Amino acid sequence: MNPKLSNKIANGALYGIAGFIVLILAALLGYIIITGLPMLNWHFLTTPARAFTAGGGIGIQLFNSFYLLLLTLLISFPIALGAGIYLNEYAPNNWVTNVVRTAIEILSSLPSVVVGLFGFLIFVVQFDFGFSILSGAFALTFFNLPLLTRSIEESLAAISNTQREGGLALGLSKWETVTRIILPAALPSILTGVILSAGRIFGEAAALIFTAGQSAPALDFTDWNPFNISSPLNPMRPAETLAVHIWKINSEGIMPDAKAVSSGASAVLVISVLVFNILARFIGKRLYQKLTSAK
């Protein structure tokens, strides 16, 4: 076979595979959004769910998803940032750090059901947090930490060593160099990693079924004292998220419009994750432009 022909065949095959994948994705997204879109209106997005009658919304579940996401990021981001900085900037290359890296890799491939059951035993039962947003946030921290740490470590590693030398040669300490030169330069890429991980947290269900619970008690959106049980901010209340809600309706939902609610909720979930991804690209790009070229 001549090189020109074989190149053509290879090209065609690769285009075919890529096209096939895009097609599947487009079909999936299209189906979810088209079936769910008719449900989307302000009423659906803001009213509480109904267990037995039609016309329920996903208001509380939607709020729970965002609140849980916020709490999880509040817990996991500082830890991941510290771990990422240590691993990339300070850690010597020896067996201890190798063990740490391997542990992070294993942790990142842990099935989320296992993370959920672990969270159930530790946070719900042992620490007596009960089915609560806090238990869920801790479980999701375990779920999120390895990947976020990796992504921050990689963001830092992508910054050229000449930047570090530049800082040190000006008589700055290593800490000053890392926090004032390397971190700002890595910020766009770190932010992209955080937003992408937010998308994963937002869509996670299995780890939350056993930790944040499957019930969404009514919330009083006028009460913002986090110590009141009906306050949306109370971290100790059980909180069914959007993803858990979808799972639950489909497995044991008895409301007459279960299918429609499920479709609508799925569309909201998918659109949210899409928005996270687009946001990640947009903000990352804008920040990078702002740092590297003229305004």
Next chain:
Amino acid sequence: MFVNPTSQQTTTWLERNVVDIKQKFGANIILETKGLRVLYGDHEALHEGDLQFGEHQITALIGPSGSGKSTYLRSLNRMNDDVATVKGQILYRGVDVNRSEIDVYEMRRRIGMVFQRPNPFAKSIYDNITFALKRRGVTKKAVLDEIVETSLKQAAIWDEVKDDLNKSALALSGGQQQRLCIARAIAIKPDILLLDEPASALDPVSTSKLEDTLLRLKDNYTIIIVTHNMQQAARISDYTAFFNQGTALEYDVTSKIFTRPKVALTNNYVAGDFG
């Protein structure tokens, strides 16, 4: 009897000729090394490189790749601390700075460095210059403005950037970036400026501007420059050291190195026979 096959070539030439520039030329020594050796793990990259550097002079370090000249330069302000073992003394104005009790950060503010590849920070031109100053407590806007202007002028880049000081430094050309890095280094008013092949990533026009800059900086700073470009060494330096295989083989006035070297290898190198 046993005859060393290479001995015949070198019989008429000295093997090593490092001139004591203080004794011979009365140079005012600001920096010198004694017994300096640098090891990367088990590999000794620098065996014997003791030199003296005259105040307000430009000293060029030349030699083929892997000759240890960059290793030597980077040891002078202890940039090699994390990657190599540096043994021996580095005497800066008579004080050995190669000791653990020396404040290495303070020392590096006296002995600044500019690198092979321009490495401006991802900040504005203004912030690149003022960054280290601010970290050391200089906060008055008027003082900072003044330092920014004088150091950019000294680095001969003021006229090109004075209207966009708030522009990102990364938007500058390579040659401009390198002069900005020099401005950044001299903004903290060091005594000595170490330059590690600063022109190797620049085009001829930028290189020529850089050389003019260095010649003008000589009045206020002591400059030690590693270069692969022998014309450059000949053009700008007062003294030149030739390194080969981890040893400073010859050190003398630049004109002497390039016209009447005493060591055969130096002659071969500057004549372009190897390297």
